[in-house]
Amino acid sequence: MSDWMIEAVGITKRFPGLIANDRISFAVRPGEIHAIVGENGAGKSTLMKILAGLYEPDEGEIRLRGQPVRLRGPRHAAQLGIGMVHQHFMLIPRFTVTENVVLGSEPGSAARLDLVAARARVRELAQRYHLDIDPDAPVARLSVGQQQRVEILKVLYRGAEVLILDEPTAVLVPQEVEELFHHLRELRKQGKTVLFISHKLDEVLAIADRITVLRRGRVVGTLEAREATKPRLAEMMVGRPVLFDLEKPPAGDAAEGGPLLELADVTCREGTRTVLERVSLSVRPGEIYAIAGVEGNGQAELVQVITGLRVPDEGHIRLLGADATRWSVERRRAAGMAVIHEDRHRQALVLPMSIWENALLGRHRHRRWRRGPFFRPATIRSHVAREVARYDVRTPSLDVPVASLSGGNQQKLVLARELSQAPRIIVAAQPTRGLDVGAIEFVWGQLLEARARGLGVLLISADLEEILALADRIGVIARGRLVGELARSEATAEVLGRMMLAGGEAS
Ligand SMILES: Nc1ncnc2c1ncn2[C@@H]1O[C@H](COP(=O)(O)OP(=O)(O)OP(=O)(O)O)[C@@H](O)[C@H]1O
Ligand SMILES: [Mg+2]
Numbered sequence: 001m002s003d004w005m006i007e008a009v010g011i012t013k014r015f016p017g018l019i020a021n022d023r024i025s026f027a028v029r030p031g032e033i034h035a036i037v038g039e040n041g042a043g044k045s046t047l048m049k050i051l052a053g054l055y056e057p058d059e060g061e062i063r064l065r066g067q068p069v070r071l072r073g074p075r076h077a078a079q080l081g082i083g084m085v086h087q088h089f090m091l092i093p094r095f096t097v098t099e100n101v102v103l104g105s106e107p108g109s110a111a112r113l114d115l116v117a118a119r120a121r122v123r124e125l126a127q128r129y130h131l132d133i134d135p136d137a138p139v140a141r142l143s144v145g146q147q148q149r150v151e152i153l154k155v156l157y158r159g160a161e162v163l164i165l166d167e168p169t170a171v172l173v174p175q176e177v178e179e180l181f182h183h184l185r186e187l188r189k190q191g192k193t194v195l196f197i198s199h200k201l202d203e204v205l206a207i208a209d210r211i212t213v214l215r216r217g218r219v220v221g222t223l224e225a226r227e228a229t230k231p232r233l234a235e236m237m238v239g240r241p242v243l244f245d246l247e248k249p250p251a252g253d254a255a256e257g258g259p260l261l262e263l264a265d266v267t268c269r270e271g272t273r274t275v276l277e278r279v280s281l282s283v284r285p286g287e288i289y290a291i292a293g294v295e296g297n298g299q300a301e302l303v304q305v306i307t308g309l310r311v312p313d314e315g316h317i318r319l320l321g322a323d324a325t326r327w328s329v330e331r332r333r334a335a336g337m338a339v340i341h342e343d344r345h346r347q348a349l350v351l352p353m354s355i356w357e358n359a360l361l362g363r364h365r366h367r368r369w370r371r372g373p374f375f376r377p378a379t380i381r382s383h384v385a386r387e388v389a390r391y392d393v394r395t396p397s398l399d400v401p402v403a404s405l406s407g408g409n410q411q412k413l414v415l416a417r418e419l420s421q422a423p424r425i426i427v428a429a430q431p432t433r434g435l436d437v438g439a440i441e442f443v444w445g446q447l448l449e450a451r452a453r454g455l456g457v458l459l460i461s462a463d464l465e466e467i468l469a470l471a472d473r474i475g476v477i478a479r480g481r482l483v484g485e486l487a488r489s490e491a492t493a494e495v496l497g498r499m500m501l502a503g504g505e506a507s
Pocket of ligand 1: 020038043045394395404405407434
């Protein structure tokens with residue numbers, strides 16, 4: 001009997017122009033929670049996909065309980081007891097929890113599929129692992145955290161002994177993270193082995209037994225979590241010390257000029273529901289105004305009305321002093337508004353298109369890139385190449401589709417595009433979600449620099465640490481209403497947290 005549940009031995013995986021995994025070896029003990037950390041593009045997801053049978057390695061071996069195995073696909077991996085919980089959920093909203101869990105697990109036997117037995121089994125599994133969930137609920141009605149539990153149930157249903165979770169907490173609010181960790185500990189108690197990826201080092205230190213660090217496709221080392229610290233991990237990841245408390249430069253010249261962006265009594269309805277209710281706020285030059293709140297309390301709608309994707313039912317929006325309530329997205333852009341959208345896959349990038357095309361999106365009509373009706377490819381390419389280098393977007397070339405970039409590198413490309421066009425006001429929704437610590441430090445620095453130059457920044461974030469690091473003023477949103485506004489000096493995580501929750505219950 002081997003000491004290890006699962007091992008990677010000299011795993012190499014190449015993609016055109018790069019080596020995503022370079023002779024990776026590491027081993028996971030049975031019944032441990034093993035975290036994998038590393039910079040954006042370090043090769044974490046690739047490695048996990050190899051262990052889950054989704055990719056075949058070019059070289060190297062996977063061993064399960066000491067025995068070499070050749071995984072012929074995800075189904076084969078599942079038969080051997082390895083299951084992956086994906087970051088982008090693959091659930092069918094109209095189906096119930098049970099239907100989703102069972103779906104695809106009984107190849108070719110749809111006719112014999114016994115939903116009654118399946119339902120009982122799902123209930124039993126949910127109880128055994130304390131994954132509080134109703135087997136009959138349609139998935140469309142579940143919160144993100146509950147949907148994730150369905151994904152976990154799905155792999156448990158298939159008999160997983162090794163569960164792989166790729167950035168499971170990126171989509172969760174703090175309370176849901178706590179619940180997930182509770183579930184992971186429960187799984188560990190019952191002997192399951194968990195592989196877990198996260199960029200949040202505090203989380204990793206809280207939940208993991210051991211931690212393996214990757215950098216540029218290679219293993220830097222494996223540590224016992226109790227011997228690890230945040231600065232040590234960050235330094236192993238990026239190869240240099242990372243500042244966690246960044247120096248905040250003095251604010252820009254706030255006195256000068258009127259507000260750059262103003263909302264006056266903005267109300268939005270969706271059917272009979274009021275999703276934004278009389279929201280008023282203003283962002284002045286040289287300040288970062290942050291919207292704090294539990295996700296799903298109107299932040300998405302707020303970004304939509306501000307950026308022109310939605311017209312408010314009541315109220316006004318002023319941009320640089322002009323009434324912009326009915327302006328198009330393009331007109332707002334032209335007036336100097338840059339937008340970092342939260343959902344980069346749906347709103348910010350065209351995945352099958354190349355890096356250089358995506359870098360131009362939204363400003364491709366600009367004179368600078370054209371001579372008459374023609375593009376000026378050399379000008380465009382050298383410009384994009386500079387931005388890609390400055391923002392450290394890791395890619396083998398400018399011609400690969402954006403879909404092939406790692407998640408964090410996709411986000412960096414959006415930032416490069418939006419911040420490089422000399423905006424007056426930046427609307428940044430969850431700008432650092434999915435980024436590694438080094439990249440977060442860089443983005444925070446960019447936003448502070450913009451502020452110092454007199455730009456206005458509206459930051460919408462679910463991350464209180466981010467809000468406290470950057471904001472000058474903070475508005476707390478709950479159920480579509482601004483329930484309070486504080487100066488940075490009045491705000492602490494506790495105060496904000498209490499307002500976020502109290503505001504939600506009050507109405
Ligand atoms: N299907 C693919 N085709 C081409 N290149 C790919 C593909 N998948 C990943 N890559 C490349 O392999 C490298 C490693 O990517 P991977 O997704 O494993 O990184 P990661 O560590 O998960 O990063 P992140 O933290 O940003 O999610 C990246 O440079 C990425 O662009
Ligand atoms: Mg990844």
